[in-house]
Amino acid sequence: MASTYLTALGKNFLGNTASWYKQAILFFLVLNPVLVWLAGPVVTSWVLVAEFIFTLAMALKCYPLQPGGLLVIEAIALGLTDVESLKVEVYNNFPVILLLMFMVAGIYFMKGLLLYTFTRLLINVRSKTILSLLFCIVSAVLSAFLDALTVTAVLISVCVGFYSVYHRFASGQKLDHSGHDHHGDQQVQETHREELDEFRAFLRSLLMHSAVGTALGGVCTLVGEPQNLLIAERAGWTFNEFFLMMAPVTMPVLAAGLMTCVLLEKLKILGYGAQLPERVRDVLKESSDHEDKHRTDRERAALGVQLFVAFILIASLSLHLAEVGFIGLMVIILITSFTGIIEEHQLGKAFEEAMPFTALLVVFFGVVAVIHDQHLFSPIIAQVLAMEEQAQIGMFFIANGVLSMISDNVFVATIYINEVKAALDAGQISREHFEKLAVAINTGTNLPSIATPNGQAAFLFLLTSTLAPLVRLSYGRMVIMALPYTIVLSLVGYLTVSAI
Numbered sequence: 001m002a003s004t005y006l007t008a009l010g011k012n013f014l015g016n017t018a019s020w021y022k023q024a025i026l027f028f029l030v031l032n033p034v035l036v037w038l039a040g041p042v043v044t045s046w047v048l049v050a051e052f053i054f055t056l057a058m059a060l061k062c063y064p065l066q067p068g069g070l071l072v073i074e075a076i077a078l079g080l081t082d083v084e085s086l087k088v089e090v091y092n093n094f095p096v097i098l099l100l101m102f103m104v105a106g107i108y109f110m111k112g113l114l115l116y117t118f119t120r121l122l123i124n125v126r127s128k129t130i131l132s133l134l135f136c137i138v139s140a141v142l143s144a145f146l147d148a149l150t151v152t153a154v155l156i157s158v159c160v161g162f163y164s165v166y167h168r169f170a171s172g173q174k175l176d177h178s179g180h181d182h183h184g185d186q187q188v189q190e191t192h193r194e195e196l197d198e199f200r201a202f203l204r205s206l207l208m209h210s211a212v213g214t215a216l217g218g219v220c221t222l223v224g225e226p227q228n229l230l231i232a233e234r235a236g237w238t239f240n241e242f243f244l245m246m247a248p249v250t251m252p253v254l255a256a257g258l259m260t261c262v263l264l265e266k267l268k269i270l271g272y273g274a275q276l277p278e279r280v281r282d283v284l285k286e287s288s289d290h291e292d293k294h295r296t297d298r299e300r301a302a303l304g305v306q307l308f309v310a311f312i313l314i315a316s317l318s319l320h321l322a323e324v325g326f327i328g329l330m331v332i333i334l335i336t337s338f339t340g341i342i343e344e345h346q347l348g349k350a351f352e353e354a355m356p357f358t359a360l361l362v363v364f365f366g367v368v369a370v371i372h373d374q375h376l377f378s379p380i381i382a383q384v385l386a387m388e389e390q391a392q393i394g395m396f397f398i399a400n401g402v403l404s405m406i407s408d409n410v411f412v413a414t415i416y417i418n419e420v421k422a423a424l425d426a427g428q429i430s431r432e433h434f435e436k437l438a439v440a441i442n443t444g445t446n447l448p449s450i451a452t453p454n455g456q457a458a459f460l461f462l463l464t465s466t467l468a469p470l471v472r473l474s475y476g477r478m479v480i481m482a483l484p485y486t487i488v489l490s491l492v493g494y495l496t497v498s499a500i
Contacts, residue, residue, distance in 0.1 A: 098325020
């Protein structure tokens with residue numbers, strides 16, 4: 001009876017993750033108390049940080065909240081930090097939590113407008129190069145003022161919608177047929193299989209251009225990525241000040257990114273350059289026209305409300321009228337009030353995307369509390385700050401970039417900006433130099449991190465979505481397709497950061 005219970009418990013532990021991963025986490029949990037006794041709290045804390053980064057790097061195996069959360073709970077139990085330190089970290093970063101809670105949910109209610117925008121682009125622009133450039137630009141602009149995760153969610157919705165429309169047609173069914181399963185190709189007619197593969201390649205390249213676009217725009221403003229707001233809070237920058245401080249780096253990087261987008265489509269390398277088959281375009285246009293024809297007056301009015309609130313959102317952010325999270329809450333209230341969304345279960349759906357990451361962010365802060373209480377990074381930061389000032393900036397960009405490729409950029413930025421702020425408060429560096437280092441930290445965590453899905457939440461969200469297997473977008477393919485962007489953006493970012 002006991003053995004049966006233990007077997008069931010082992011199967012339940014971390015769900016369907018691989019056995020070796022479960023064993024690794026259990027090994028960590030057993031190892032840490034032994035290390036505290038044998039090697040002391042500092043060594044154990046370093047091992048804990050490495051273990052936590054491992055959970056982030058293995059995010060596709062298991063969402064890091066559970067294994068990372070177990071490590072933080074153990075760290076508190078072992079005295080590596082305490083609940084009060086965690087509370088301080090959460091309190092200091094509360095604006096970031098508000099951003100995730102309310103801004104992401106607020107943009108959820110603008111999905112109709114965003115879906116309409118991307119649909120018009122896909123249907124009406126015939127040049128693949130121009131279309132890719134427009135998707136990249138629109139994703140960048142939307143991510144700068146909204147949220148990269150939500151923009152990615154909209155792109156996924158658009159592409160899943162178009163894919164299902166053509167898959168239905170290729171399977172010999174009517175466009176208005178409901179209940180069609182677009183996950184398998186068993187019903188796809190032989191005459192359409194080649195077109196379907198071309199369409200998948202087309203969508204893959206479009207998605208990657210757009211995902212990179214969210215990074216290009218997300219680095220520019222304090223709402224583009226969660227760590228941006230954290231950095232802005234530490235530096236005391238408003239929305240406009242943040243944009244202007246980053247502009248010497250972000251604007252050249254944006255130009256280089258857009259040029260890379262065009263070159264990749266022209267050269268047709270590394271999975272780019274696939275065209276939209278003409279018959280697929282005709283099918284998609286017919287479906288879009290059908291939807292436009294049957295759109296009700298209430299739906300048109302809802303689109304108008306979303307557009308109006310979008311202008312209010314941009315103006316509120318630009319003028320820094322309130323905390324970003326409060327502006328997001330205002331967006332929720334305005335849109336839902338004037339579009340008739342008044343039931344609790346309708347509101348709840350908007351918070352599903354952001355709340356898991358919000359919970360994970362609190363776990364991040366638990367690890368940051370360990371780092372702070374054990375002074376882990378103080379010697380490293382002191383060594384870097386002992387270097388010549390101009391060399392420090394480039395070094396911070398590289399260090400943040402490399403760590404963000406394998407870990408999560410929010411976690412990396414939190415560690416480094418806290419240490420640099422502590423150096424400023426201690427009088428070790430000037431305010432001017434602190435601001436330059438803050439620019440290096442922000443751009444370092446946002447740009448090189450596109451190398452792998454581990455570093456960018458939007459990339460990971462895309463890879464784990466229902467769309468990825470439909471268009472055959474694997475981890476390896478994503479890394480290969482991101483490679484030219486990674487090289488160009490990292491190189492331009494490093495050169496411009498070093499020159500500020």
